[in-house]
Amino acid sequence: MEAIRKGPAPQKDAAPKLEARDLHKAFGPKVVLDGISFSVAPAESLVIVGPSGTGKSVLLKHLIGLLRPDSGTVLVDSQDFWALDALAQSKVRQKFGMSFQEGALFDSMSVFDNVAFPLRRSRRSPSEIRDRVKECLDIVHLPDVSEKRPSELSGGMRRRVGFARAIAREPEILLFDEPNTGLDPIMTDVIDESILEMRRRLRASIVTITHNIPSARKIGDRIALLFGGKILFQAPPAEFLKSDNPAVRQFVEGTAEGPLTVEGDERRSEGA
Amino acid sequence: MLGRTAVWAVRPPYDFMEWLRQMVRVGWDSIPVVFLTTLFTGMVLALQTYNGFARFHAESFIGSVVALSLTRELAPVLTALMVTGRVGSAMAAEIGSMRVTEQIDALTALGTEPVQFLIVPRVIAAISMLPLLVIMGDAVGMYGGYLVAVQLLGANPVVYIDNSFQFLHVREDVVSGLVKAAAFGGIFALIACVRGYYTEGGAEGVGQSTTSAVVSGSLTILVTDFFLTKLLY
Numbered sequence: 001m002e003a004i005r006k007g008p009a010p011q012k013d014a015a016p017k018l019e020a021r022d023l024h025k026a027f028g029p030k031v032v033l034d035g036i037s038f039s040v041a042p043a044e045s046l047v048i049v050g051p052s053g054t055g056k057s058v059l060l061k062h063l064i065g066l067l068r069p070d071s072g073t074v075l076v077d078s079q080d081f082w083a084l085d086a087l088a089q090s091k092v093r094q095k096f097g098m099s100f101q102e103g104a105l106f107d108s109m110s111v112f113d114n115v116a117f118p119l120r121r122s123r124r125s126p127s128e129i130r131d132r133v134k135e136c137l138d139i140v141h142l143p144d145v146s147e148k149r150p151s152e153l154s155g156g157m158r159r160r161v162g163f164a165r166a167i168a169r170e171p172e173i174l175l176f177d178e179p180n181t182g183l184d185p186i187m188t189d190v191i192d193e194s195i196l197e198m199r200r201r202l203r204a205s206i207v208t209i210t211h212n213i214p215s216a217r218k219i220g221d222r223i224a225l226l227f228g229g230k231i232l233f234q235a236p237p238a239e240f241l242k243s244d245n246p247a248v249r250q251f252v253e254g255t256a257e258g259p260l261t262v263e264g265d266e267r268r269s270e271g272a
Numbered sequence: 273m274l275g276r277t278a279v280w281a282v283r284p285p286y287d288f289m290e291w292l293r294q295m296v297r298v299g300w301d302s303i304p305v306v307f308l309t310t311l312f313t314g315m316v317l318a319l320q321t322y323n324g325f326a327r328f329h330a331e332s333f334i335g336s337v338v339a340l341s342l343t344r345e346l347a348p349v350l351t352a353l354m355v356t357g358r359v360g361s362a363m364a365a366e367i368g369s370m371r372v373t374e375q376i377d378a379l380t381a382l383g384t385e386p387v388q389f390l391i392v393p394r395v396i397a398a399i400s401m402l403p404l405l406v407i408m409g410d411a412v413g414m415y416g417g418y419l420v421a422v423q424l425l426g427a428n429p430v431v432y433i434d435n436s437f438q439f440l441h442v443r444e445d446v447v448s449g450l451v452k453a454a455a456f457g458g459i460f461a462l463i464a465c466v467r468g469y470y471t472e473g474g475a476e477g478v479g480q481s482t483t484s485a486v487v488s489g490s491l492t493i494l495v496t497d498f499f500l501t502k503l504l505y
Binding site: 091096104117121 | 366373374380383
């Protein structure tokens, strides 16, 4: 029942759409990614959870090539991203749609121009662009904001406009960076519904980063726990929530004592 | 970054509308500031030269001094410094806040090269607009000198104008001033964009980038001015 509500079934037997292979990254002495490997099947939705400051956003930026790993690589459709030249990388990035934490809308442009931005760079007529922008804003349930400026929108609306911009070019892979952090429970659910709606329409592979367990359960086919630069555990939602793994238990139950607690807790702020 | 900007400047697609928008911001919107700066510079130049030259009865050369100082040196340098303060700071602040709010990452993620979209139009606008502003500045400054000399100090207008143009060589004085202006435009825009592009650390970082864009931009202009002048004359 839940699988039907979530959308298309992941094609687990097919070659992975997106694969992270032994990613390592350090900023100065601080090791953020310490040998991360995972893959996402076509049409699969992977949710990566973990405490704040464990490098979730850094991991997501590696997947789309905004950050270069110190070692290891990312494969998109079995193609090594870092073996490509800049123009080919730019082409590969067009398979992606990414939504940023605070939306990252271009504040010098209206909502319409923000969503139309990726479309204007492909050969489409103005009327095609207008129709597609309208369609995308309908998918995220924001039909009447196209003339507004990003500064006139609430946080939740800005993120949904960010979604609309991310799906405008019908990407094959969608990345969501903390889509509902800082939002109230109702808006959180609205955002989750938007993600499921986009999933149904696009049949894209999705990687979402969050520390919200109910959201992870709702939108994920698989949940992975990231901590200390490694993936400690991954499983389908039901299995994940029932797991005996002490780290998973601590995160799911939200207790201060446990393997995820850092001595003296000198975590960087999220997204840094 | 200079190399990357040059490479992306010649690669399609060309966003001419964005180029034009930046040209309006750098050029058209700077007209009042450059007008006042050069007008009063021309006026004070005439006043000071008169005070000095009157001591050895050389008042008739005021026009020449004003024209030569303005076209060769003061109009290009002062225009560049004023535009650096006005536009360079805005460029660094705008690109810097785009960096800290992940808008530059969003550009890359959407398959658009940020250097091509943000830096190329600004640098092109600055290189092309500064010489035009300086042409205006030359004219306005000379008019300011004329006003003071003729209206305030009672110089003969015909002799003044005659003297202004007698020793003024178009290629050697005016054109070399414009070449300097174009170079200054490229320098301040590139420095401002680079400072903005590599901004780190939130609002404080944007503030630091803006300050550093104006300070290092202005200093680089003054240092380059000496070497360019040595090279061009």
